[in-house]
Amino acid sequence: MPTLLIIEDEVHLANNIAEFMRRREWDVEIAHTAEDGLARVAGIAPDVVLLDFNLPRMDGLATLDILRERDPQARVIMITGRSSVQLAVDAMKAGAVDFLVKPLSLVNAHELLQRTVRDVRLHRRIEYHHSRDRSTTAHLLGESPAMLTLKARIRQVASMEPVDGAPPAILIMGETGSGKELVARACQYESGRRERPFIEINCAAIPANLLESELFGHERGAFTDARERKIGLFEAADQGTLFLDEVSEMDAAVQVKLLKFLDDHRMRRLGSVQDRRVDVRVIAATNRPLQQLEREGSFRADLLHRLSVIRLALPPLRERGRDIALLANRFAATIGTRYGKPELMLSLEAVQLLETHPWPGNVRELRNVIEQAVVTCEEPVLDVSAISLPAVMTQSMTPDLMSAAEPVGDALANAEREVILRALENCNWNVLQTARLLGVSRDTIRYRMRRHELRRRLPDPG
Ligand SMILES: Nc1ncnc2c1ncn2[C@@H]1O[C@H](COP(=O)(O)OP(=O)(O)OP(=O)(O)O)[C@@H](O)[C@H]1O
Ligand SMILES: [Mg+2]
Numbered sequence: 229m230p231t232l233l234i235i236e237d238e239v240h241l242a243n244n245i246a247e248f249m250r251r252r253e254w255d256v257e258i259a260h261t262a263e264d265g266l267a268r269v270a271g272i273a274p275d276v277v278l279l280d281f282n283l284p285r286m287d288g289l290a291t292l293d294i295l296r297e298r299d300p301q302a303r304v305i306m307i308t309g310r311s312s313v314q315l316a317v318d319a320m321k322a323g324a325v326d327f328l329v330k331p332l333s334l335v336n337a338h339e340l341l342q343r344t345v346r347d348v349r350l351h352r353r354i355e356y357h358h359s360r361d362r363s364t365t366a367h368l369l370g371e372s373p374a375m376l377t378l379k380a381r382i383r384q385v386a387s388m389e390p391v392d393g394a395p396p397a398i399l400i401m402g403e404t405g406s407g408k409e410l411v412a413r414a415c416q417y418e419s420g421r422r423e424r425p426f427i428e429i430n431c432a433a434i435p436a437n438l439l440e441s442e443l444f445g446h447e448r449g450a451f452t453d454a455r456e457r458k459i460g461l462f463e464a465a466d467q468g469t470l471f472l473d474e475v476s477e478m479d480a481a482v483q484v485k486l487l488k489f490l491d492d493h494r495m496r497r498l499g500s501v502q503d504r505r506v507d508v509r510v511i512a513a514t515n516r517p518l519q520q521l522e523r524e525g526s527f528r529a530d531l532l533h534r535l536s537v538i539r540l541a542l543p544p545l546r547e548r549g550r551d552i553a554l555l556a557n558r559f560a561a562t563i564g565t566r567y568g569k570p571e572l573m574l575s576l577e578a579v580q581l582l583e584t585h586p587w588p589g590n591v592r593e594l595r596n597v598i599e600q601a602v603v604t605c606e607e608p609v610l611d612v613s614a615i616s617l618p619a620v621m622t623q624s625m626t627p628d629l630m631s632a633a634e635p636v637g638d639a640l641a642n643a644e645r646e647v648i649l650r651a652l653e654n655c656n657w658n659v660l661q662t663a664r665l666l667g668v669s670r671d672t673i674r675y676r677m678r679r680h681e682l683r684r685r686l687p688d689p690g
Contacts, residue, residue: 229435230345231255231674233274235265235291236307237283241332245278248334249341253435262286269299273659273670275345278328278337281308281315292322299660301670303344307332346438362417368410369558370551374543382411385538386419393507394493399475399535400513402542404644405592405667408513409473411540415511416469424468427461431472433671436479441498444485450499462495466506475512475535476521483528486510490534510535515640545587545594553579555591559598560610567602575611585617588643592667645680648673657684 232254236242239260246256257272259265262283269277277295281288292304306319306327316327325344328337365379388395398415400408409428416426434442441450445460461470472478478486489495490510494503512535514521521527545552556574564572574582587593597615605614648666652673655661659677663670677683 229253229255229678230275230341231257231272232276232278232341233257233259233265233269233272233302234278235259235262235283236278236280237261238280241330245332245334245337248338252338254341262291266291266294266298269295269302270660271656271658273299273663273674274302276341277302277304278341279304279306279324281306281319289318289322292319292324296323305340305344362422363410363413364417365414368407368414369555370548371554372543372548372551374548375551378411378540378542379414381540382414383418385540386415389420395509396537397490397510397512397535398538398540399532400511400540400542401517402513402515403544403588403590403640404515405590406515406542406544407591408515408542409471411542412469412471412473412511412513415509415540416471419469419509421468421509425465426469426471427465428471428473429461430474430669430671431482432474432477432675433669436482439479440482440485443482444495444497446498447500450497460495460497462489462506462508463504465508467508469509469511472510472512474514476514476516476527478527480528483531487528487531487534490531545590546585552583552587552594555594556582556598559595560602563595563599563602569602569605569608571608572602572605573609575609577612578610578615581612581615581617588640589647589666593647596665596667641680644676645682648676648680649682652677652682652684 232246232249234242234245234256236245236258237260242258242260246258249256257268257274259268262285265277265279279288279291279295283291288306288308292306295302295304303325304323306315306324307330308315308319308327309330319327326340328340365382368375368379368382370376385398398412400411402408402411412428413426416422429439429442431439441458441460443460443462445458445463472486485495493507494505496503522529522532545555556579560572560574561570564570582594582597589596597617598610600616601610601614607614648662651662651665652659655665659670659673663673666673
C-alpha cells in the first residue's frame with residue numbers, strides 16, 4: 229500500500245483527495261500547515277508528498293527544500309493555484325517530480341500519483357543494483373565450519389552454467405539478518421553472469437496487483453493504467469540474475485506465472501500474445517521455514533520444488549560459534565574507523581557476553597549492537613558496560629527460542645515483532661530512523677508493521 233502525505237491548507241480539498249485515494253488503497257495522511265507536514269514527514273515516510281505551493285507563512289519552494297532534506301526518498305508533487313510555467317520550472321529545478329494545477333481533477337491526480345509511486349519503486353530497485361558493491365564470498369565473513377562449507381558451495385553453484393538454457397534456480401533460506409542478500413550477491417558476482425544485471429525485487433514490499441506487471445511487463449492498453457508499454461524485470465535481467473526476496477509472500481496468481489516461467493524460461497508481457505525467451509537465473513530467498521510454508525498451503529508445493537533445485541541454508545548466528553567474536557571484532561574495527569576511533573577493541577568479557585546472546589536478528593542485530601556501543605563508548609576498549617543487549621531478548625526471548633512447545637516459526641515471528649516494536653519505540657515511531665537502525669528498507673518496516681499489526685498507541689485524550 230503506497231503512502232501519501234498531503235500538505236494543503238484548504239481543508240476541504242485535502243479531505244477530498246484523501247478520501248479519493250484511500251478508496252484506491254492508499255495510506256493517506258494530511259497536514260494543514262507546512263510546519264506540521266515537515267514535522268511529521270520522517271515519521272510517515274511517504275512514497276509521495278502532495279505539497280501546496282501557497283501555504284500560510286512558508287514559501288512553497290523553501291518547504292520543498294526542507295522536505296527533501298528530511299526525506300530524500302520522498303517524491304514531491306506541487307499543487308499550484310494557477311498555471312505558471314515559471315513556477316513549474318522552479319519547482320522541478322528544486323526537485324519536484326511534477327505539478328498539478330487547481331482546480332484539481334481527482335482522476336488526474338490519482339493517475340499521476342500512481343505513476344509516480346511506480347517509478348519510485350522501480351527506480352529504487354535499479355539504483356540499488358548500481359550503487360551496492362558487487363560483493364562475493366570474500367564479503368561473507370565467518371570461518372565456522374558451516375560458513376566455510378556454505379562459501380565453497382556458493383562458488384560451486386555460481387559456476388554452474390548449462391550449455392543450453394538458464395542455470396537452475398537457487399533458494400536461500402535463513403533467519404532474518406543472517407546474510408541471505410549477501411549470499412544472493414555472491415552467487416551473482418562469482419558467476420559468469422557478473423557483468424550482466426543483478427535485479428532485486430522484494431515480493432513483500434510490492435502490492436500483489438503490481439508485482440505481476442513489474443515482473444512480466446505489459447503492453448500498452450493491457451489494463452486501464454497501462455499507458456505505455458513496459459518491459460518487466462525478467463526481460464530487464466536477461467542474461468543476468470533476478471533475485472526474488474521474501475518469495476514466500478508472493479501472491480497465488482503470480483506463483484503460477486513464475487512456475488510456468490521456470491519450466492521453459494519463456495514469458496509473456498501482460499496483454500501480449502507473444503512469448504519471449506529470456507535467459508535469467510532466478511534466486512529466491514525466504515526467512516520462513518520451508519516445512520511451515522508447505523504445511524500452511526500458502527505456497528505451491530510444485531513451485532517450491534522448482535525454486536529449490538539448489539538450496540543454500542544460512543545457519544543462525546547463534547550456531548556459528550567463534551564467528552560471533554570474529555564478526556564483532558571486525559565490525560568494531562570498521563565502524564570504529566568510521567567514527568574516528570580506529571584503535572577501538574573489544575574486551576574479552578564483552579566478547580563472552582556477545583557469545584551468550586541468542587541473536588534473533590542475527591548478523592544485522594550484532595552489527596547494530598556494535599555500532600551503538602562504538603558511538604556511545606568513550607574508552608579505548610569496548611567493555612561489557614558499553615554493550616546494551618535488549619533485555620527483552622536475553623530474558624524472555626531465549627526461552628521462547630529454545631522451547632520445544634512453540635513452533636520455531638511462531639517464536640521467530642514473535643522475536644521479529646519484538647525487535648521491530650522496540651526499534652520503533654526507540655526511534656519514537658519514526659519509520660525512516662527505524663529502517664536505518666535495523667538496516668532494512670522502509671518498505672520492509674512498513675510491511676512488517678502491517679503484518680504484526682504494530683501501530684503507535686496514542687495517549688488517551690484528556
Ligand atoms: N557473514 C557476514 N559477514 C559480514 N556481514 C554480514 C554477514 N552476514 C550478514 N551481514 C550483514 O548483515 C546485514 C544483514 O544481512 P542481509 O541483508 O544479507 O540479511 P538477510 O538474511 O537478507 O535479512 P532479511 O531476512 O531481514 O532480509 C547486512 O548489512 C549484511 O551486510
Ligand atoms: Mg534480505
